[in-house]
Amino acid sequence: MKKTALVVCPGRGTYNKPELGSISSKIAEDGAKVRDIIHQIDAVRAELDCPTVTELDQMDLYKSRVHQSPDNAAALIYAAGYTDFLAINRDEYDVVAITGNSMGWYTAMACAGCWSVDTSTRLVTNMAQLTAGGAGAQFIYPLVDGNWQPSAEYRARVAEQLAAHQGDLMMSINYGGYAVLAGTTAACEAAIAALPMVDERFPLLLPGHAAFHTSLMSEASEAALERWPPVLFKAPHTPLVDGRGHCWSGHIASAEALHGYTLGHQVTQTYDFTRAIQVAVKEYAPDHIILLGPGSGLGGAVAQALIQCNWQGLDSKESFSARQQRPHPYVLSMGLPEQRALVTGHGSENNK
Structure with missing residues (x-):
């Protein structure tokens, strides 16, 4: 069968x-x-x-x-x-x-x-x-911990950056345990600088990517x-x-x-x-x-x-x-x- x-x-x-x-x-x-x-x-x-x-x-x-x-x-x-x-x-x-x-x-x-x-x-x-x-950039940040359990702390960090750069930074892809964020280059750079590092890797800028799946x-x-x-x-x-x-x-x-x-x-x-x-x-x-x-x-x-x-x-x-x-x-x-x-x-x- x-x-x-x-x-x-x-x-x-x-x-x-x-x-x-x-x-x-x-x-x-x-x-x-x-x-x-x-x-x-x-x-x-x-x-x-x-x-x-x-x-x-x-x-x-x-x-x-x-x-x-x-x-x-x-x-x-x-x-x-x-x-x-x-x-x-x-x-x-x-x-x-x-x-x-x-x-x-x-x-x-x-x-x-x-x-x-x-x-x-x-x-x-x-x-x-x-x-x-197109303009802009794209980067990725985790929403889960090491055992792939939802992290309220990580989600709050992402929400804070979206609010701080409203209209210039957007959720590009909801990707399982990760948020792929995109927006103007300035907004992405500011958010990356503000977000605490996780696993010595994130926030991770995606080279060569523009602000995909956004109004840009x-x-x-x-x-x-x-x-x-x-x-x-x-x-x-x-x-x-x-x-x-x-x-x-x-x-x-x-x-x-x-x-x-x-x-x-x-x-x-x-x-x-x-x-x-x-x-x-x-x-x-x-x-x-x-x-x-x-x-x-x-x-x-x-x-x-x-x-x-x-x-x-x-x-x-x-x-x-x-x-x-x-x-x-x-x-x-x-x-x-x-x-x-x-x-x-x-x-x-x-x-x-």
């Missing part, structure tokens, strides 16, 4: 040095279907006079200025996530819903069949260019709405859960509404990834959550979102880790070879 699965797509900053070569290495494993998709993506990128995904992924050395350039990073993240989605063993898993974090919404839209490969490649590249040209992205949104018409959008073939926790079902979703949300609200308003995960598990009750690549950084935020709503009795980092120790973990990250094998069936005795 098939196991049901919620698929989650990663956002910006997930193609890093350890991921170099990961897309090319998976092509040999996952077969002609994935290879053909990469060829299509490469052809569009070449037409746009941009480095192809294959060129970027097969470079001898990881170069931050190249691989973290917004339109290059966006293409790599989208290509890695979309091809991971295609590699899921459908004889073992029935994908009942798809969601994503921030830029992962674009990958989710592609996975759900809302765009052609040509459109999604062009749109992902263009949105990265438009939003990267309004010009980018307006340009995108004008450039990308609703006719390019289709209703999803698999339910989608967006950054408000709203569910889009194929039989009732309209192309016009998806267009307005994706290029409007999603660009300029807070992306509540925590709520998206919580709504998705409650609405679709998946047997497993599959995290697409590149990388495996989504795991902590997903676990923290589950802990916040006490999903299946999860109430701490300790209880989540114990749940993951079972032969078939609840959360399966395709960025981890041993868990990827459980999802694709390649090299896994459990899926034969």
Whole structure:
């Protein structure tokens, strides 16, 4: 009997040095279907006079200025996530819903069949260019303690900075146990200076990030709405859960509404990834959550979102880790070879 699965797509900053070569290495494993998709993506990128995904992924050395350039990073993240989605063993898993974090919404839209490969490649590249040209900055600060329990003290600190810089500093992403804040450069710098350090790491400025998911992205949104018409959008073939926790079902979703949300609200308003995960598990009750690549950084935020709503009795980092120790973990990250094998069936005795 098939196991049901919620698929989650990663956002910006997930193609890093350890991921170099990961897309090319998976092509040999996952077969002609994935290879053909990469060829299509490469052809569009070449037409746009941009480095192809294959060129970027097969470079001898990881170069931050190249691989973290917004339109290059966006293409790599989208290509890695979309091809991971295609590699899921459908004889073992029935994908009942798809969601994503921030830029992962674009990958989710592609996975759900809302765009052609040509459109999604062009749109992902263009949105990265438009939003990267925006003003401001983005940084991250924890809302939980070391055992992933909510911290009233940390939340109060974040609320204090939002109040102190009202209109200039905003909640960009509600990301599990973390607040991703964004706003004007001056407001972000002042808030970072004022917030007490946690774990010798936070507050952490996100290099190369603008004030995503805030009103400072309004010009980018307006340009995108004008450039990308609703006719390019289709209703999803698999339910989608967006950054408000709203569910889009194929039989009732309209192309016009998806267009307005994706290029409007999603660009300029807070992306509540925590709520998206919580709504998705409650609405679709998946047997497993599959995290697409590149990388495996989504795991902590997903676990923290589950802990916040006490999903299946999860109430701490300790209880989540114990749940993951079972032969078939609840959360399966395709960025981890041993868990990827459980999802694709390649090299896994459990899926034969």
